[in-house]
Amino acid sequence: MPDRIMADASPEKRLFISLLTRDIPLVAAFLDLIDNSVNAAVEPHAGRLKTASDYIQTFQDPELVPEVEISISISDNKVIIKDNAGGISAGTAAEHVFKFGRSEEEESVEDRLSVYGIGLKRALFKLGNKIRMQSDHVEGGFDLDLDVAKWAKIKTQPWNFPITTREMVAVGKTGTTITISDLYDDVKRRINDGIFEGELREAIARTYAYYLAKFVRINVGGTFVEGDSLEVGSNVASDDFVSGRVTCAITAGIGQSVGGKFRERSSGWFVFCNGRGVVSADKTQLTGWGSGLGLPLFQPKHRPFLGTVFFVSERADLLPWTTTKSGINEDSAVWQEAKRHMATVGRLVVSFLDSRYTDEGTEIASKDVQEAAGERVSAITAAVVTKRTFELPKRPAPTTVRVQYDAKVSDVKRVEQYLRRPGMGAAEVGRHTFHFFLKNEVGE
Amino acid sequence: MAPRSTASHLSYDLRPAKQSERRMLLDILKSAGDIGLPISRYRYVGMGANRFYDFLLIHRYLGLTSMVSLEHDPKMLDRAEFNCPYDFIKVIGESAATFLGYDTYTDPTITWFDYDGGLSPQIVRDIVDLGVKTKVGDFAFVTVYGGPPRALEALNAEARLAWLQDEMRAVSGLIVREDTETAEFPVAVHKVLKAAFQNAFAARRDGKFQFLIQVEYSDSVPMVTVGGGFVADGQASALKSKIDHVMPFLAKDKLYRIKSLHLTERERVVFDRAVTKRSKNSSERRLLKRLGFKESEIKAYADLLRFVPRYVETIV
Numbered sequence: 001m002p003d004r005i006m007a008d009a010s011p012e013k014r015l016f017i018s019l020l021t022r023d024i025p026l027v028a029a030f031l032d033l034i035d036n037s038v039n040a041a042v043e044p045h046a047g048r049l050k051t052a053s054d055y056i057q058t059f060q061d062p063e064l065v066p067e068v069e070i071s072i073s074i075s076d077n078k079v080i081i082k083d084n085a086g087g088i089s090a091g092t093a094a095e096h097v098f099k100f101g102r103s104e105e106e107e108s109v110e111d112r113l114s115v116y117g118i119g120l121k122r123a124l125f126k127l128g129n130k131i132r133m134q135s136d137h138v139e140g141g142f143d144l145d146l147d148v149a150k151w152a153k154i155k156t157q158p159w160n161f162p163i164t165t166r167e168m169v170a171v172g173k174t175g176t177t178i179t180i181s182d183l184y185d186d187v188k189r190r191i192n193d194g195i196f197e198g199e200l201r202e203a204i205a206r207t208y209a210y211y212l213a214k215f216v217r218i219n220v221g222g223t224f225v226e227g228d229s230l231e232v233g234s235n236v237a238s239d240d241f242v243s244g245r246v247t248c249a250i251t252a253g254i255g256q257s258v259g260g261k262f263r264e265r266s267s268g269w270f271v272f273c274n275g276r277g278v279v280s281a282d283k284t285q286l287t288g289w290g291s292g293l294g295l296p297l298f299q300p301k302h303r304p305f306l307g308t309v310f311f312v313s314e315r316a317d318l319l320p321w322t323t324t325k326s327g328i329n330e331d332s333a334v335w336q337e338a339k340r341h342m343a344t345v346g347r348l349v350v351s352f353l354d355s356r357y358t359d360e361g362t363e364i365a366s367k368d369v370q371e372a373a374g375e376r377v378s379a380i381t382a383a384v385v386t387k388r389t390f391e392l393p394k395r396p397a398p399t400t401v402r403v404q405y406d407a408k409v410s411d412v413k414r415v416e417q418y419l420r421r422p423g424m425g426a427a428e429v430g431r432h433t434f435h436f437f438l439k440n441e442v443g444e
Numbered sequence: 445m446a447p448r449s450t451a452s453h454l455s456y457d458l459r460p461a462k463q464s465e466r467r468m469l470l471d472i473l474k475s476a477g478d479i480g481l482p483i484s485r486y487r488y489v490g491m492g493a494n495r496f497y498d499f500l501l502i503h504r505y506l507g508l509t510s511m512v513s514l515e516h517d518p519k520m521l522d523r524a525e526f527n528c529p530y531d532f533i534k535v536i537g538e539s540a541a542t543f544l545g546y547d548t549y550t551d552p553t554i555t556w557f558d559y560d561g562g563l564s565p566q567i568v569r570d571i572v573d574l575g576v577k578t579k580v581g582d583f584a585f586v587t588v589y590g591g592p593p594r595a596l597e598a599l600n601a602e603a604r605l606a607w608l609q610d611e612m613r614a615v616s617g618l619i620v621r622e623d624t625e626t627a628e629f630p631v632a633v634h635k636v637l638k639a640a641f642q643n644a645f646a647a648r649r650d651g652k653f654q655f656l657i658q659v660e661y662s663d664s665v666p667m668v669t670v671g672g673g674f675v676a677d678g679q680a681s682a683l684k685s686k687i688d689h690v691m692p693f694l695a696k697d698k699l700y701r702i703k704s705l706h707l708t709e710r711e712r713v714v715f716d717r718a719v720t721k722r723s724k725n726s727s728e729r730r731l732l733k734r735l736g737f738k739e740s741e742i743k744a745y746a747d748l749l750r751f752v753p754r755y756v757e758t759i760v
Contacts, residue, residue, distance in 0.1 A: 194642025198617010259603030
């Protein structure tokens with residue numbers, strides 16, 4: 001009779017940490033830390049953020065102003081991220097926050113940006129070896145001091161982080177501070193490469209454009225980040241649909257030029273999941289350009305195009321974002337459905353932009369494009385959840401038409417000689433003979 | 445196109461702020477010599493135009509005898525060659541980019557690209573190339589016009605910021621709207637140059653790029669100079685502390701504005717005494733206050749005491 005024994009299939013911490021952190025870029029790791037704070041800032045408002053329509057109406061609420069401040073400080077060997085949101089209670093920390101992954105029972109209707117229960121830990125592990133987290137909560141917060149290298153050597157199961165409780169604090173005194181020190185060499189090099197902080201600021205401006213307007217203020221190194229003001233003309237096409245517990249609002253129109261130019265970074269599709277920017281200025285097959293099923297291949301003439309896709313669900317895991325929240329799960333059914341709507345909504349705008357260029361040359365001047373766009377509004381405001389169609393501007397009937405024909409070079413030369421204007425050129429010969437016929441044969 | 449550099453309509457001899465900047469640079473290189481780098485054996489690569497002022501100073505005060513002057517404008521090349529003061533200066537009719545592309549010099553080099561024009565993607569690319577070409581022990585400095593390019597003059601802050609982001613790309617990330625105002629534009633230029641230098645050397649593991657000078661000066665138009673040394677890790681801190689000691693006003697890792705103080709000779713005599721006296725309430729200091737000078741101007745003069753030139757009329 002063979003013995004039945006249990007083979008060890010438990011994960012090795014070092015491998016786990018390595019796998020977890022390898023595929024996330026440093027900027028995305030910082031965004032994961034910020035997500036944690038933004039999620040806490042939005043928690044009190046979760047009741048009014050259930051559908052795409054709710055998000056858009058909330059965005060338009062003039063009474064709502066950011067109350068939570070998130071500050072990020074980056075130095076040679078230390079990163080600090082601090083917020084004055086509601087904080088994390090010791091109970092929540094003990095049972096949920098540090099658990100890798102979320103069980104079904106843990107589903108919270110107040111979470112908007114917490115999806116897989118992995119982002120915070122992954123970001124902490126990505127940055128450095130020494131992690132200190134301190135959170136103040138009205139029910140009592142906690143302290144965490146973690147040396148990752150030492151923790152990785154502990155073989156006991158189950159995995160846990162030792163935390164100590166903190167006293168209860170009054171409303172207004174809550175918040176969380178995370179300090180990561182003993183940064184890894186690659187991280188130190190990257191944050192000192194001259195462009196990292198700029199990239200982080202840009203990513204924050206883009207990713208949290210929605211939240212920066214109404215819920216949070218974020219400063220990096222003492223300077224507040226202004227959210228990207230994604231603006232579109234009020235003449236837009238829009239559509240919406242519901243797929244299970246996910247609602248989606250799609251809008252396409254013409255962006256706003258800056259200094260007379262339509263900018264590359266403000267052109268293409270912008271995808272949001274629960275208000276968080278996931279994809280920006282996409283002009284690839286991901287959003288249907290040049291796929292043969294949606295819009296044509298993106299060309300420079302489409303630069304004025306600006307489309308937004310706004311997914312919302314109380315169950316963040318049903319949204320079509322990847323685990324890093326910086327990309328789309330292309331196989332997701334809700335994304336596939338959205339792509340079909342995006343093609344329909346975008347097509348009229350693209351057709352209008354295509355019609356600017358014909359065999360006869362540019363038919364619609366750049367300023368006419370701006371006029372066709374309509375009044376300048378926020379792209380989020382424009383994403384009203386009512387079906388609308390892009391109104392093609394009425395174009396006046398053309399008063400001129402180009403006349404072209406071939407003539408023998410020798411004949412053109414003969415006309416030039418007859419007119420005693422050698423070198424006047426074929427175009428001028430054509431114009432002269434046309435006017436001659438019009439005047440003498442037709443009569444003006 | 446940038447406004448005319450003062451070099452084209454104001455004699456070099458009458459550009460005190462530019463001269464102060466040159467003297468600071470000389471001090472930096474002299475400090476590098478003090479910590480053991482064989483500066484006199486270095487090669488100098490610059491943009492001497494037809495005056496070669498920096499070449500003259502560097503030879504005279506530091507003893508360098510291997511020099512290259514780049515002249516990208518074919519119309520100026522003949523004049524540059526004609527005015528070349530020393531036989532050991534090689535005048536080359538090429539741009540910085542072309543020169544860096546083929547230069548394989550193996551001995552230590554001091555490079556100073558003193559561009560006449562404003563910020564451009566090409567200048568950023570030149571700095572990136574410097575990051576590849578520079579050897580441990582080398583020095584690299586870049587000077588550019590600090591005002592907005594002419595194309596931006598009529599644009600509002602939003603459009604200026606958009607231009608900078610679109611043209612300068614990754615190195616523009618720290619620029620904020622306020623930096624695009626004409627008076628603050630040198631701050632935007634400084635942010636771009638600093639980011640370009642940091643990024644150019646970020647991946648190098650054989651040394652450390654130590655910023656040694658980050659200054660703005662103006663004789664009639666604003667100019668910005670940023671640069672430093674790519675040195676071994678141990679030397680970086682020694683060099684930094686040496687320069688912090690001799691030029692403490694450059695110690696902070698930010699843009700220093702060289703004030704243009706238009707003083708009479710009599711005023712300078714009083715300034716000289718005021719800033720070298722320990723007392724903050726000396727008769728000279730009180731006199732300067734009575735004459736309407738501010739404390740910030742006295743402080744600026746104290747910083748620049750060794751560097752502001754003194755001009756006299758003479759017959760050669």
